[in-house]
Amino acid sequence: MQRADFDRVAGVYQLLEKAVFRSALQKTRCGFLDALPCQGKALVLGEGDGRFLKAAVEAKKELRFVAIDPSQAMQATARGRLLPEERERVEFVHARVEDWLEGDARPAGEAFDAVVTHFFLDCFSNQELQSLVPRLASRLRPGGVWVVSEFRTPSAPWWWRMAGRGLIAVMYGFFRITAGLQATELPDHRKPLREAGLVLPADAERVALRGLLASELWHVPSCD
Numbered sequence: 001m002q003r004a005d006f007d008r009v010a011g012v013y014q015l016l017e018k019a020v021f022r023s024a025l026q027k028t029r030c031g032f033l034d035a036l037p038c039q040g041k042a043l044v045l046g047e048g049d050g051r052f053l054k055a056a057v058e059a060k061k062e063l064r065f066v067a068i069d070p071s072q073a074m075q076a077t078a079r080g081r082l083l084p085e086e087r088e089r090v091e092f093v094h095a096r097v098e099d100w101l102e103g104d105a106r107p108a109g110e111a112f113d114a115v116v117t118h119f120f121l122d123c124f125s126n127q128e129l130q131s132l133v134p135r136l137a138s139r140l141r142p143g144g145v146w147v148v149s150e151f152r153t154p155s156a157p158w159w160w161r162m163a164g165r166g167l168i169a170v171m172y173g174f175f176r177i178t179a180g181l182q183a184t185e186l187p188d189h190r191k192p193l194r195e196a197g198l199v200l201p202a203d204a205e206r207v208a209l210r211g212l213l214a215s216e217l218w219h220v221p222s223c224d
Helices: 013-021 024-029 051-059 072-081 097-103 126-137 158-179 190-195
Strands: 039-045 062-069 090-094 112-118 140-151 205-208 213-219
Touching: 013 024, 024 051, 024 140, 024 205, 024 213, 039 051, 051 062, 051 072, 051 112, 062 072, 072 090, 097 126, 126 140, 126 190
Parallel strands: 039 062, 039 112, 062 090, 112 140
Antiparallel strands: 140 213, 205 213
């Protein structure tokens, strides 16, 4: 599994993101913010510098969060965005998600009402997601949701498809050099999600930048 070190880019990540994408990535992260449950507990993976977490904590006043990230610097920034009373609703866990899944001491029956992965699944290979996704899906209670934000290779027009491929390749190269990221291409995250029993309704997808960015709202079927 991946052992990238995003501490090295934590201090400049927001500036780099805004320089390349302006506000598009944050808008994509928040595309289904209103669809998060109003109560219960949400698992947020690879949150980074905490901009989505801050928006979610403000929007969902009674929802609690478990935010897992392997970067101490990113988590320090995320924690610093929150007011003292907001931090009381967030459990920060400094760990790789794979290690957390192995060592989590929560009762077996405790489940989450939502899982959130913004630009996180693209850090893994297809083979790694085949192992990781079902383990995370098993932590979702019936009727829960999984919010995914990811890059995509645009389908059209041809020049934007080529430009998108080039931009994605440059990003992977940048994070391979600066953070040691091992992944080199976008994985197919939809396949393991479907195999884990989640459903993506026809109206639960939003795209931006002509298909380069996408936000998806996956559902765990209820027991009814």
